[in-house]
Amino acid sequence: MDNKDLANLIFPNVKGYEYYEKKYPARDLPEGAIVTRFAPSPTGFVHIGSLFQALVAWKVAKQTKGVFFLRVEDTDQKREVENGVSGIVNSLNDFGIIPTEGMTDENNEIGEYGPYKQSLRKDIYQSYAKKLIEEGKAYPCFCTPEILDEIRSNQEKAKERTGYYGKWTRCRNMPMDMAAEKIKNGEAYIIRLKSPGNPDRKIKHKDIIKGNIDFPENDQDIVIIKSDGLPTYHFAHAVDDHLMGTTTVIRADEWVASVPLHLQLFYMLGFKAPKYAHISPIMKMDGESKRKLSKRKDPEAAVSYYKEEGIPKQSVIEYLINIANSNFEIWRKQNPDKSIDEFTLELNKMGVSGALFDMVKLLDVSKTVISKYTAEEVYTAALEWAKEYDSELAKMLSDKEYSLKVLGIERGNVKPRKDIAKWSDIKNIIYYMYDDKFDKNGEFEYQKITDKDEIEQIVNIYFEKYYNENDDKQTWFNKIKDLAEEMGYAREVKEYKANPEAYKGHVGDISTVLRVKLTGRHNTPDLYEIMQVIGKERLLKRI
Numbered sequence: 001m002d003n004k005d006l007a008n009l010i011f012p013n014v015k016g017y018e019y020y021e022k023k024y025p026a027r028d029l030p031e032g033a034i035v036t037r038f039a040p041s042p043t044g045f046v047h048i049g050s051l052f053q054a055l056v057a058w059k060v061a062k063q064t065k066g067v068f069f070l071r072v073e074d075t076d077q078k079r080e081v082e083n084g085v086s087g088i089v090n091s092l093n094d095f096g097i098i099p100t101e102g103m104t105d106e107n108n109e110i111g112e113y114g115p116y117k118q119s120l121r122k123d124i125y126q127s128y129a130k131k132l133i134e135e136g137k138a139y140p141c142f143c144t145p146e147i148l149d150e151i152r153s154n155q156e157k158a159k160e161r162t163g164y165y166g167k168w169t170r171c172r173n174m175p176m177d178m179a180a181e182k183i184k185n186g187e188a189y190i191i192r193l194k195s196p197g198n199p200d201r202k203i204k205h206k207d208i209i210k211g212n213i214d215f216p217e218n219d220q221d222i223v224i225i226k227s228d229g230l231p232t233y234h235f236a237h238a239v240d241d242h243l244m245g246t247t248t249v250i251r252a253d254e255w256v257a258s259v260p261l262h263l264q265l266f267y268m269l270g271f272k273a274p275k276y277a278h279i280s281p282i283m284k285m286d287g288e289s290k291r292k293l294s295k296r297k298d299p300e301a302a303v304s305y306y307k308e309e310g311i312p313k314q315s316v317i318e319y320l321i322n323i324a325n326s327n328f329e330i331w332r333k334q335n336p337d338k339s340i341d342e343f344t345l346e347l348n349k350m351g352v353s354g355a356l357f358d359m360v361k362l363l364d365v366s367k368t369v370i371s372k373y374t375a376e377e378v379y380t381a382a383l384e385w386a387k388e389y390d391s392e393l394a395k396m397l398s399d400k401e402y403s404l405k406v407l408g409i410e411r412g413n414v415k416p417r418k419d420i421a422k423w424s425d426i427k428n429i430i431y432y433m434y435d436d437k438f439d440k441n442g443e444f445e446y447q448k449i450t451d452k453d454e455i456e457q458i459v460n461i462y463f464e465k466y467y468n469e470n471d472d473k474q475t476w477f478n479k480i481k482d483l484a485e486e487m488g489y490a491r492e493v494k495e496y497k498a499n500p501e502a503y504k505g506h507v508g509d510i511s512t513v514l515r516v517k518l519t520g521r522h523n524t525p526d527l528y529e530i531m532q533v534i535g536k537e538r539l540l541k542r543i
Helices: 003-010 017-023 048-063 084-094 122-134 145-157 176-184 233-243 253-269 304-309 313-324 328-334 359-371 375-389 391-396 400-407 423-433 452-466 473-486 493-498 507-519 527-534 536-542
Strands: 035-038 067-070 101-103 138-141 190-193 202-207 211-216 223-225 248-252 275-279 283-286 289-292
Touching (some): 003 122, 017 122, 048 084, 048 313, 190 253, 233 253, 248 253, 253 275, 375 400, 400 527, 452 507
Parallel strands (some): 035 067
Antiparallel strands (some): 190 223
């Protein structure tokens, strides 16, 4: 019996690998186009780090007129969760990351290079495993878990590396006739790679992000096909990335150590290896030290957190691009109104060490993003969020005409308001604009002017003598200055600062009294606009 006979015995009915080489031809794309992928396992919620990787891959593919596809690596079916694929697809969609090809839900896909779910590609993997067996580059292994435990125990006693390699292999040089007999007798087996590697030799590899790295060659005879006929991740990714035309693999740096094995697989299969870009993990300060964002400890690690909090997808994307390329912040300041599509993300400018996730910075970015929204855009997004997460806010926004006026205050100006970072902020920010929420008898903080009689006098004189709802903004403010002067306060702040002994205070103190009396707060958007929206009748009821 020769290698070909053994391969036919193991895989009697699979198509030859030439069939798949013809079925999946090289992609016809512009020069320099990047083909990359997001290849998660459907085993739970999507981590913000995974979204970060997907965003980077999607962005570089898009800006080079390439392809970004979603491939689901579900060969470890014991860990798969119900609707795991839909969860991944929906998480990407929530942030506007739409793959060119790949899975669109649990059972549907788009694209000519599928199936994009690995569990449906079993015959393809077996075809290439058969090729390796025929070429003497792979072999069946009959070692039981007990035998593998024994090998590991002996390695530990001898203080040698653990694994299945070299002199520690049991089945690597088994006569083919013996292997065939075992197969015919129904013994369980797996398929292992017959590694030609020598750990005393080094390979040089240039990672797009991390630069030049030296590795010892891989000498492990890894499993490529499991006992259930499905491939391991290592083997499947090599076959898939070849047939799907992947030019650049963008993935977490936990896979850096696998580079020697993966390059070896491409070489042994006769494939051209893709370029690799390993992204460092997103970090978080924990006391005085840094650690990885944790699924268990940090709610912000789950991408669902941002939707629940009402942080717009654009804000999250802007922030993640910012931590991907530090020059984005400068670009954004120079191009405040340009689409993020016009920024060129460069993989070789990504940090080698993990980027620090800063929620304060993210919310600051979000305030700037939302400040550019129209009142209609804020209203639509806030109402959509509130319907799912805050019924009280949804009720407050039920009067669209009034809500647009409230949300339009200080919006569209040269320096628009920046007090909203997320939709969950809005209720607390606008509650005083609603009479049933405003507590006119509240314990207000009036800051400098605290005498109750003085406060009542200021408010009463203003509404009896000066207030006219038809005044324009300048006339309105001039009248507040007139009131300030009548009450013994400086008309201008600079007048007060030049001669503080001559005045009780200044016009700002007067306007603060009116602001607090009418809103319950001493820090609000433009008071004139607030008063215009509330209107005369309701203002008088409040006082």
